[in-house]
Amino acid sequence: MNIIDTKIPELLILEPRVFEDDRGWFMESFNHKSFTTLLNERGFEAPNFVQDNHSSSQKGALRGLHYQLNPFAQAKLVRVVQGRAWDVAVDIRQHSPTFGQWVGIELTATNHRQFWIPAGFAHGFIALEDNTQFLYKTTSYYHKESERTILWNDDSLDINWPVEGLELKLTEKDHQGATFTQAIEIGDTF
Numbered sequence: 001m002n003i004i005d006t007k008i009p010e011l012l013i014l015e016p017r018v019f020e021d022d023r024g025w026f027m028e029s030f031n032h033k034s035f036t037t038l039l040n041e042r043g044f045e046a047p048n049f050v051q052d053n054h055s056s057s058q059k060g061a062l063r064g065l066h067y068q069l070n071p072f073a074q075a076k077l078v079r080v081v082q083g084r085a086w087d088v089a090v091d092i093r094q095h096s097p098t099f100g101q102w103v104g105i106e107l108t109a110t111n112h113r114q115f116w117i118p119a120g121f122a123h124g125f126i127a128l129e130d131n132t133q134f135l136y137k138t139t140s141y142y143h144k145e146s147e148r149t150i151l152w153n154d155d156s157l158d159i160n161w162p163v164e165g166l167e168l169k170l171t172e173k174d175h176q177g178a179t180f181t182q183a184i185e186i187g188d189t190f
């Protein structure tokens with residue numbers, strides 16, 4: 001597996017080894033031991049995943065920026081198995097040197113990339129193709145009351161979403177997300 005560091009040390013891009021042959025290809029999409037080792041080697045604690053999620057999105061569907069508050073905060077290991085998505089994680093840990101910064105990467109069915117997003121980050125993505133299948137593991141169960149949304153296009157975050165030419169599709173909840181400043185003021189950060 002190839003690991004790519006990002007400008008935020010806790011956010012990692014994983015590229016599993018893909019074995020190709022006449023039949024197609026094979027890869028280990030998750031291996032507890034190697035995942036634990038790679039996080040421990042970087043001084044991070046290994047997670048315990050409890051839930052697997054799968055969503056299907058039409059082109060232009062934008063989900064986020066979502067997170068759950070403690071004690072239900074979730075770390076996520078995300079990937080795309082069909083189609084293409086642009087995925088973003090925003091550091092909302094108040095005492096972090098990268099507080100308010102974000103990392104965005106393209107996840108596709110063919111680049112097999114996975115994005116490791118620890119707790120303390122808000123997360124969102126936009127589907128760049130119809131029928132984009134998005135899979136992710138989480139370290140905490142879904143807890144509706146703890147769920148929060150920050151506005152995807154918050155001015156102060158200045159996220160460079162690749163939205164040109166796309167007809168955006170958002171839920172009412174996501175249209176009405178809090179600004180980053182509001183989230184900080186009401187204590188909905190980490």
Ligand SMILES: Cc1cn([C@H]2C[C@H](O)[C@@H](COP(=O)(O)OP(=O)(O)O[C@H]3O[C@@H](C)C(=O)[C@@H](O)[C@H]3O)O2)c(=O)[nH]c1=O
Pocket residue numbers: 053055063064065066067123124125141142171
């Ligand atoms: C996330 C989630 C939703 N649901 C239900 C609630 C709701 O009726 C329906 C759709 O929920 P949402 O609109 O919140 O789904 P969605 O917008 O896809 O939410 C997800 O967005 C991405 C960006 C994330 O990071 C995830 O953690 C999650 O928040 O599914 C569950 O039952 N369990 C879950 O874990």
